[in-house]
Amino acid sequence: MTAALAVFGCFDLLASVVLAGGFLSAALVTAPSPVGRRVSRVATLVLGVVLIVEFALIVVRMSAFGTSKGVGLLSDVLATRWGELWVIRVLGLALLVVALRAPHPRSQIWSGIAAVWLMARSLQGHAGAHGAMSAVMDWIHVVAVAAWFGSLTQYASLSDDLSARTAVRVRRVATTAVALVVPTGVYAAFLHVPNIEQLFRSAYGKTLLAKIGFATVLVGLGAANHFRHVPALIGGEEDAARTLHRAVALELVVGAVILLLSALLGVLPMPHDMATTG
């Protein structure tokens, strides 16, 4: 059950970030290309399936603890806070699908709606269970990641438009995202890992360390783009566009690994669990 939730949680996070990030990129960087629109549509499809499967898995998990069965069980799960937020996420997804089908969606408005929609996901998880401050921190973290990852995804899909102006905008989004992701990530780490020993001994701590390691690599790749590849593109150097494209592709791969590890953190037992029940 936990493994299944981890796998689908990974697809959930990845699809949510790509979808919301596409809208944020449209508002902050440039209008999506046909390939970029197709990527967003695939993300909605994946997320639609994943949300249904996650609901089914949660119903199965909850059935072991409740007294109701059948329709009553479904009703009870929908009445939980997680269930109410699930409904909000489904309705939000439907709204974003409508926006994707619109010929000329207003990117500023829809990027705001997509960002607010991500709040439901933050409230559903560990962060939401810890209170408003923790949920807001997680939301800032996820929105920043979505803007960063979404902009990179959309940039990678711009096969004909590797203009310096677009690259500079992506650089600006990435820099702001890093400035938000790092402190909110540190906040979450302190929130979930009570002491340094648990960071090295627990599965949660080790996964968090792996995430920090890959995040450091990602920041390094971002710095290379920021200080070397984008200035080279601005300066009109030969092969600069191709080099930047390759660097962005590598960033996306590392970013996907980080999202996978983040999803794993969402289902792994906390260090406190092990101390109490182990």
Added chain:
Amino acid sequence: MTSRLRFASYMVSMSLLFLRPPPTDAHAFLDHADPRVGSTVPSPSALTLQFTESIEPAFCRVEVVGPAGNIEIGPIEHPGPAMLRVALPPLPPGDYTVQWAVVSVDTHPTGGRFTFSVKHP
């Protein structure tokens, strides 16, 4: 100011906006109970469990096992977001084990058990 310095100063200033939060449990664990864990008390009229995190009342279980087996307890009440309460019948002297299983609002299940003793009045 060079772009490197601007980048570094931006990073530092944003980082300073956030302070270290207090560590939390992340799952609903038993914070305290009444009767207290391991205590010896006169027959209590109710059992109260306070958890470290908000829980879903529809998906909580409490059982009390005494010297003669399972105790018939009242329906589970939910007086607070992280609290459960069950009415108890008069309990004869002896050792009692409370077994609980709850689901936190982020759907993570936890469970545990503890004992208390009832003394002669």
